Amino acid sequence: MERKTYTALGFLLLGTFLYFNWISSGSDGRFRIRIPIPWLQPKMGFVGRNGTHFVEVEDGTPVYVNGWNSYWLISSKLEEVSEMFRRGRAMGMTVCRTWAFSDGGANGLQISPGRFNERLFQALDFVIYDARRSNIRLILCLVNNLNAFGGKAQYVRWAQAAGANVTSTDSFFSDPTIKHFYKDYVEKILSRKNSYSGVRYKDEPAIFAWELMNEPRCALNSSAPLLQAWIAEMASHIKSLDKKHMVTVGLEGFYGHGRTERVGANPGEWASSLGSDFIQNSADENIDFASVHAYPDSWIPKASFEEKVKYLSNWVDYHVNDSEHVLKKPVLFGEVGFHLEGKKNGSYDRDIILKLVYDKLYESAKKGEAGAGALIWQLMIEETQVYKDEFSLVASRHPSTYNLILQQSCRLRKLFRRKGKTKSNFWPCTDP
Ligand SMILES: *[C@@H]1O[C@H](CO)[C@@H](O)[C@H](O)[C@H]1NC(C)=O
Ligand SMILES: *[C@@H]1O[C@H](CO)[C@@H](O)[C@H](O)[C@H]1NC(C)=O
Ligand SMILES: *[C@@H]1O[C@H](CO)[C@@H](O)[C@H](O)[C@H]1NC(C)=O
Ligand SMILES: *[C@@H]1O[C@H](CO)[C@@H](O)[C@H](O)[C@H]1NC(C)=O
Ligand SMILES: *[C@@H]1O[C@H](CO)[C@@H](O)[C@H](O)[C@H]1NC(C)=O
Numbered sequence: 367m368e369r370k371t372y373t374a375l376g377f378l379l380l381g382t383f384l385y386f387n388w389i390s391s392g393s394d395g396r397f398r399i400r401i402p403i404p405w406l407q408p409k410m411g412f413v414g415r416n417g418t419h420f421v422e423v424e425d426g427t428p429v430y431v432n433g434w435n436s437y438w439l440i441s442s443k444l445e446e447v448s449e450m451f452r453r454g455r456a457m458g459m460t461v462c463r464t465w466a467f468s469d470g471g472a473n474g475l476q477i478s479p480g481r482f483n484e485r486l487f488q489a490l491d492f493v494i495y496d497a498r499r500s501n502i503r504l505i506l507c508l509v510n511n512l513n514a515f516g517g518k519a520q521y522v523r524w525a526q527a528a529g530a531n532v533t534s535t536d537s538f539f540s541d542p543t544i545k546h547f548y549k550d551y552v553e554k555i556l557s558r559k560n561s562y563s564g565v566r567y568k569d570e571p572a573i574f575a576w577e578l579m580n581e582p583r584c585a586l587n588s589s590a591p592l593l594q595a596w597i598a599e600m601a602s603h604i605k606s607l608d609k610k611h612m613v614t615v616g617l618e619g620f621y622g623h624g625r626t627e628r629v630g631a632n633p634g635e636w637a638s639s640l641g642s643d644f645i646q647n648s649a650d651e652n653i654d655f656a657s658v659h660a661y662p663d664s665w666i667p668k669a670s671f672e673e674k675v676k677y678l679s680n681w682v683d684y685h686v687n688d689s690e691h692v693l694k695k696p697v698l699f700g701e702v703g704f705h706l707e708g709k710k711n712g713s714y715d716r717d718i719i720l721k722l723v724y725d726k727l728y729e730s731a732k733k734g735e736a737g738a739g740a741l742i743w744q745l746m747i748e749e750t751q752v753y754k755d756e757f758s759l760v761a762s763r764h765p766s767t768y769n770l771i772l773q774q775s776c777r778l779r780k781l782f783r784r785k786g787k788t789k790s791n792f793w794p795c796t797d798p
Contacts, residue, residue: 402564408498410571412610415654418689418736419696428782430731431739432724432775433461433505435701436746438753440465440475440489447493449747451500457761457768458775458794461574462497463700463741466490466506466555469516470523476516479524479547482554488561495562498572505700505741507577507616508552518579521547536589536641539582539596549603556607568608575612576604577700581659582616584641590622593641594650601652612654616700619644619658619685631684633665633677644685648693655738656693658685659701660723671715678719682726682737689736696738699723703743703757717766724774731781739778742771 411424420429434454439447439462454462468475468486475486497504510517518538525532530543538544556568567573578600584593601613621628622643629638648656660681662674669677682699689697704719706712723740730737746758761768776795 400562402559402561404563404565404569407495407563407565408501410498410501412571413503413574414612415696418694418738419734420655420738428731428734429460429738430727430778430781431461431698431741432771432778433459433463433739433741434771435463435741435744436750437463437465437744438750439493440468440486441753442750444489444492444496446747446749448496448500450745450750451496451502453747453761454502454745455500456794457771458779459502459771460775461503461505461739461741463505463507463577464493465510465515465580467509467515467551469509470520471516474516476551479528480550480554487558491558491560491562494567494570494572495560498563498570503572503574505575505577505614506555506573507580508555509548509579511579511581511583534585536584536586536592539584539589539592545596545599548600552600552604553607556604568610573611575614575654576608577614577616577657578604579616581618582642582647583618587623587639587641590641590643594643594646597647597653598650601650605652613652614655614657614698614700615647615653617642617644617647617657617659619656619660619681621684622646628684628688631680633662633681637665645688645692648689648695648697653695655695656685656689656697657700658697659703659743660699661701661703662719663705664703675718675722678722679726682723686726686730686735686737693736695736697736698738699727699740701743702740705756706759707756713764713767717770720767720770724770728774728777731778740774 411422413420413429414423415421416426421427422429436450439450471477473483475483475490477483494504513519518535521538521544522532522535524547525541525543528543530541532541558567560567578597582593584590597615604613620632620637620640620642623638625643625645632638644656660678662678666674666677685697689695702720702723704716706716709715720742727737727740744758746754746760748760759767761771772794779795
């Protein structure tokens with residue numbers, strides 16, 4: 367045969383291969399090319415930690431985070447995911463925290479223990495794949511303490527159905543059947559080969575960290591040792607399977623009983639009776655960084671705005687100081703939220719709250735200290751309003767908040783900008 371014929375045949379074969387392997391239609395009916403070949407993915411390094419701060423593993427450059435939460439990504443359409451990443455990136459943000467779980471029911475990611483919904487798994491594949499293309503890293507949370515999307519209560523029901531004698535939701539942290547379910551789930555997630563990129567989750571640099579649980583709490587104060595043992599066992603389990611990624615707990619950050627000199631920083635007496643303790647829980651050797659949330663408005667609803675601000679200021683100081691001097695690990699404010707509903711000048715107040723946290727973390731970054739960043743709870747786009755809550759916002763509709771977020775990204779970035787590094791697409795900061 368002639369050369370031309372070979373070439374034509376080659377193209378035909380390639381076309382057929384592409385058609386069957388790499389092109390798929392999404393839920394929106396649009397065609398997307400999937401090239402599940404790891405080395406064809408955009409170049410990206412891992413983030414790890416060095417002492418009290420995060421670093422680019424490749425060259426040790428410090429990393430301080432400005433980011434956001436959009437818990438709903440796997441439940442929404444592909445183009446909505448891309449749009450959210452595009453907007454996050456346009457505000458200079460680098461990390462997004464989202465749910466890598468949805469437990470129970472035919473529409474859950476995990477339908478029942480060990481049974482997965484492939485359609486939803488592919489949605490998670492896309493979130494991770496698209497994050498990398500958008501130069502965003504993800505904090506992936508593995509289970510909920512609350513009932514939304516199944517949570518620990520779903521695990522308890524599964525265990526009951528399997529014949530385990532479990533009654534309290536606290537048994538989530540100790541029952542062998544439930545621990546087994548959770549470990550299996552983790553294994554399945556870590557070993558998943560992404561259908562869009564061909565990269566296993568445990569090898570994916572676009573994953574910033576694994577989070578054990580969203581806001582672990584116990585029903586009984588006396589379950590505290592169970593929670594502590596669970597954290598140690600599960601963090602060690604993840605590390606045994608995945609040495610590349612960081613692990614955090616997902617705590618709200620309350621100080622437990624026995625921290626007499628610190629309980630004053632808690633939002634109320636109730637906070638020390640939930641079985642968690644910021645210092646002990648975060649101290650485990652397999653926990654790479656501490657996690658804290660901040661909801662002054664929900665935690666002390668009756669206080670005046672000035673009192674809330676004062677409370678928050680103290681809350682941030684305590685956690686940064688404890689992370690710097692006691693834990694000697696970075697601390698990430700994984701959720702910072704402020705209620706807007708029913709408030710006359712809510713946006714203005716929210717900006718004060720957000721700015722306070724941002725300013726303190728910027729000061730920490732300037733000194734190379736443990737206050738490693740904050741993630742606002744939570745950002746939306748117009749099309750995903752079904753997932754809104756009283757804290758959510760479409761940032762572009764709140765220009766002052768939008769600018770605050772952007773400024774924080776840009777000033778953090780300026781501190782550690784490296785010479786000669788090419789700037790990625792969508793980079794919004796103007797460099798001097
Ligand atoms: C960690 O940071 C210290 C001090 O900033 C530096 O001397 C050391 O080389 C860093 N280690 C790594 C592995 O980057
Ligand atoms: C189930 O556990 C409870 C408390 O742990 C115990 O009192 C009860 O006897 C157990 N029931 C069975 C059937 O084992
Ligand atoms: C919680 O448990 C601790 C000991 O683990 C105890 O000292 C404290 O009194 C308990 N608090 C409540 C409210 O039960
Ligand atoms: C910071 O923590 C250290 C160690 O616990 C403590 O000695 C120091 O007083 C704390 N500083 C502030 C300002 O709270
Ligand atoms: C909100 O409050 C601030 C400070 O009191 C004031 O300057 C601003 O004009 C108020 N904004 C609105 C929309 O009421």
